[in-house]
Amino acid sequence: MNTNPSEFSSNRSTALLTDKYELTMLQAALADGSAERPSTFEVFSRRLPNERRYGVVAGTARVLKAIRDFVFTEEQLADLDFLDDRTLEYLRNYRFTGQVDGYREGEIYFPQSPLLTVRGTFAECVILETVILSIMNADSAVASAAARMVTAADGRPIIEMGSRRTHEYSAVTASRAAYLAGFSTTSNLEAAYRYGIPASGTSAHAWTLLHINDDGTPNEAAAFKAQVESLGVDTTLLVDTYDITQGVATAIEVAGPDLGGVRIDSGDLGVLARKVRKQLDDLNAHNTKIVVSSDLDEFAIAGLRGEPVDVFGVGTSVVTGSGAPTAGLVYKIVEVAGHPVAKRSRNKESYGGGKKAVRTHRKSGTAIEEIVYPFNAEAPDTGKLDTLSLTIPLMRDGEIVPGLPTLEDSRAYLAKQLVSLPWEGLALSRDEPVLHTRFVGFPPVA
């Protein structure tokens, strides 16, 4: 496993993963003296995409590293020739020295949940906008989709195998987000290396097609034999390159009834799974698992719940957020020098002021609502209700708070939180957010 502290390379600054206007605003702010105003920025969503019932926070740990690595090299500064000297000098010395609080990675969220609160001078906070949002929007989109697939799979393992369907580095962090959400393994070796996620895989059609006789005719048995000899009888053979029934027969003939699994990657997966299960059982291969893949999403997985499928392989849909490739999170200034501020255009209203949140639960453990309250106020009195603090310290004076949850911790945390949702929250159909977010203690913005 990679012990390199930085996200994608040892010498990788994140400082140019930034929109130009952030640096030009910085320049104007340094010039008019507003750069040093104490400011609070907040990451939140206005709505959940595709009328889903909850979202999953992901990317937080990556955001904290990206903030720490947000330092400008001389080579980068040389490229920023549209800035004046004062601004370049500011950037040369830039280190974020402020405070970050927010939801744990793996927390569930709803519209208006204050997912991340960044406090510092305007100057040091405003230039982090793009990199914070890029990471949280990408990772939360994948985790939110993946969590629904995990629910649909109802305990059966899911392999993440979508690397080829998304940007080469997006693939790596999508693996991470899917694992966070409960996927069991990934095909992506960089994700295994970087994050310690268990990797798995079967074989491709190319493997079977490679094995032809001298006259060019197929020799599926040779492909299966070589795979079993090299990888052991516990391997999974891909049986749908030619005829599936023949493929299954050949697989068991070659590997014997202790074959680990067969994969079906095309056709009507439910019908085929039943047919193949019967064939395997008739061949005494009762423990040979059936792995299915081929454009599966949460709905297709749910549709296969009653079929004899042992493992799901999911690609495109999970890495593209299953119809919602971005979480739609925004990073907005909510407080300046102690005053709440908010844009007042229609359709984009938001509450001013820094915020924290708690979630209340019934004695049964079922969540009731989120209560959002002013950042510097006491937590609201929730009586005898079981109350979970959703906002935790993440960064203090520019340093990542020690002892934050690991990826495994966050994965376990999410699994636990999902159980706390009212039952309708786990349904796949479109609806309103399953929990309401209630604001307590905020004066209305004038």
Add this chain to the structure above:
Amino acid sequence: MNTNPSEFSSNRSTALLTDKYELTMLQAALADGSAERPSTFEVFSRRLPNERRYGVVAGTARVLKAIRDFVFTEEQLADLDFLDDRTLEYLRNYRFTGQVDGYREGEIYFPQSPLLTVRGTFAECVILETVILSIMNADSAVASAAARMVTAADGRPIIEMGSRRTHEYSAVTASRAAYLAGFSTTSNLEAAYRYGIPASGTSAHAWTLLHINDDGTPNEAAAFKAQVESLGVDTTLLVDTYDITQGVATAIEVAGPDLGGVRIDSGDLGVLARKVRKQLDDLNAHNTKIVVSSDLDEFAIAGLRGEPVDVFGVGTSVVTGSGAPTAGLVYKIVEVAGHPVAKRSRNKESYGGGKKAVRTHRKSGTAIEEIVYPFNAEAPDTGKLDTLSLTIPLMRDGEIVPGLPTLEDSRAYLAKQLVSLPWEGLALSRDEPVLHTRFVGFPPVA
């Protein structure tokens, strides 16, 4: 501009941007002697997403660099403890030494167009699958969506400003793909640094909200004044933080009638653009441009074609491929030791054998069809038709062919090719691919 030869860092190997099964197939192939079989792999699409009428090839130049950088470090090899010693030794010495041919970056394509043909031993070709597809699927998805937006904008410039809505590195390459497709500038500074794309930007609502009086009341004029003083009167002021009409009045009051532009980021953009244009003209600010943004996609842009909008700012929709975040390209083995091979499961049929393609045109310049023919055959006789060779050499014996098109070349090339499409090809509505791909000279696969 960055002169670093590698894609995302000086010491960045692409070798683990790979699915595990590629390396286990490699191990089995080394064991049974099939690793050295001469093989041909092909990148193509089975269909165009969302019933679009054409696709745009993007990412080719990035793919070639990724192949060149596909070398394993000792640290990476140490993590691949599931492989046997022979396989690790093969990877330790791995350099791609084969041939790559394909469509130019910026070429338009259709289902079954042979976009990339990779020839070499099975071993050296099979392990490149994931990284090739990741890059081409991501970049082509963005370029294909962006090209439609450029058509819709009908000559008016489009700023790419979607970095915050996608993975932090996907943002950089999305900028590149959008620029390739005809976007005029990007907000992303890493894209400017890495690829020399012109960067631009306006300002955020946070900038206006930062400027409050001591009692917390808004002071939009102070924000505008500071921006104009720092960035010049040619800057673009964001006028919709509070009341737009007041915002425009304040903007011209502060900056005078030579103000570069105003940006509107919310509301009914068509209605507002007309209203603001009239207000600006009444204030004698005839040259002040109107920039609009706010969830624009190709359809929204087309809907604003009749309005007095000067510049479009596009974010989410372009970086997420406007409903098609992946191009759906596949990498399939098509030839082994001179024999065409193809999977024969239903719904996934493909022609065996390596391929090249030409496109024919009428005297008017309008394209007629693509003709695909066997890789080693003579180009088909197209009589007196103007005929464009679509397949060009990209890599020879593992080296990138010198003199390949630059990003600017590819951008100009695409603009020219789009003009050659039959007129219905540029319509935004769903339909069949506008050109047919005809196969000539292939024996039917048994």
